[in-house]
Amino acid sequence: MQQLGPDGANFGQGTTSAAIIPQPGLLRGRRQFKHERRLALQAYAFLLPSFIGLLAFSLIPILAVAVLSLFRWGLIGQPTFIGLGNYAQMFSSSSFWHSLLLTLYYVLLNIPMQTIFALLLALLLNQKIPGRGIFRTLFVVPWMATAVAMGIVWQWIFDPQYGTLNTFLGLFHIAAPAWLSSTTWALPAIAAVNIWQYTGYNMLFFLAGLQGIPPDFYEAASLDGANPVQQFFAITLPLLTPTLFFVLVTDVIGSAQVFDTVYVMTQGGPGDATSVLNFNIFRQAFEFFHAGYASALSMVLFAILLIITLLQALFFRSRTVYDLS
């Protein structure tokens, strides 16, 4: 998982760049300062369009939600300032803690399987096998579906009496549960649908990441007698860490904000067995018209995701290999 051995990866390239490129400390004085300032200005120019978009369409709305979380507001009429009242109510509400735990459970059901399947598929479809373009396309098809139509089809599949899944399991005399109306199985069933939907999608990122690994590394490793599994752990995995970081961060965020599948398939039920945090937020805002409380819930989910992402960044920082040369 860590760095490659010094002889395995460098191919005598050494640190030529360090010798040729002027180091920041060498060219002191006003010229260097002006040069650096010009480069910084250029960087800000590169960022400007996206930053305008971010400010107007993300940051300001988020700020509005943060402010709104301090108010009681029924979507129409005057908001009433209640300070941290929404947060106090939230932390003493059992349905909040329940939905938080459900969300955590859902993320843990989703992420490991989805990521491992996607990585294995990408490794397989990175080989030069005939028809790989077709296979790549077919594996990504589940992600291209319109959420509503596919949610409905999966309801048919999970139907306890007429559903395809239980009919199939019945052939082997397996007594299957009524998936979506079982408090135990409803959430795993939704996770299964999401894994079905997003495995091919995540494969795309791994495929793109794999293209950046120079084939010479593998030739050298096989010269040294490394078998494919050793090559995977010594070359592929370390050099995929930037991609892996991206996939894990965005998938954890996406899973923690799952809404569509829950809305279409179970509406949070049976009871509150699939009432994950984001579904809770939706209901509070648009069913009960507690917009202020829904905003407070959003801010808490934001804070939790920020902490998790920072932890992931810390974990990956020491392990990420951006460049072996």
Next chain:
Amino acid sequence: MTSVSTELASRKAVAIERQAGTPWRRISGLVAAYIILILGVVVSLFPYFLALMTALKTPNQVFSSSAWSLPHPATLQNFIDVVTKYNFLDFVWHTLIFAAILTIGQLIFSTLAAYAFARMQFPGRDQIFWLYLATLMVPNIVTLIPLFLILKTFDLVNTWPGLVLPFVLGTPFGIFLMRQFFMTIPRDLENAARIDGAGTMQILFQVILPISRPILATLAIITFVPAWNNFTWPLIITDTNDLRVLTVGISAFQSNYGTQWNLMMAAGFIALGPLLILFFLFQKHIVRSIHLSGFK
């Protein structure tokens, strides 16, 4: 000297032999790969099989038979109805423009921002990057309310600018993806160009982008498809037929009077067709680019 080179040559021969394996091993490996792939494809496509069977049935057949039974007789009437009675070709056209504009904007602006984050030095770089990243973590269900109000203030409801503006200047998601990729490009490539006197723009366009084809294709795909399937935003910001997109059209088959499954599934397939073609064309670019492999 000679003994070293012959030793190297023989090691290389052994390695090549080991890599290639016997023909029998290669074939059995290929067969195993295909078995895994085909099983995976069956799981991937089975729900689509059910959807297709439904799309080929009349409403009566839908209610009197199970989802996986074959339509008897099959009818294309649903597809014809969707196209002729419900203006779906207009919706396809609107969706295509929407998704294409978003994709072009993303490719330009996310690439610029990502390159700045990955390879340029400026004060506040990492803090600003985390600010971008943090906006992904706020669920958008509630932020859509103020976003809608902002666009309403500027009179952009029911307009093309209102539809595309929030996403066309690049997204944190796209920027994050591109940044991660740019960071893996060997610095020596850029340094060599810099020594030759190339400026930042030249380096970006002549060195970085040509070797970024796989990730640019990926970015295009992961922007186009969700834009094509975006439901919530078009639903909120438009309510005229002149701007109606496919997803909103499809959801209209689900009404208080019950859902017209057959029409909905037929419309779903019409929505999928262009995506499939586009994806197949784009995924060809997700292959190793010549420059990078020839670099070492």
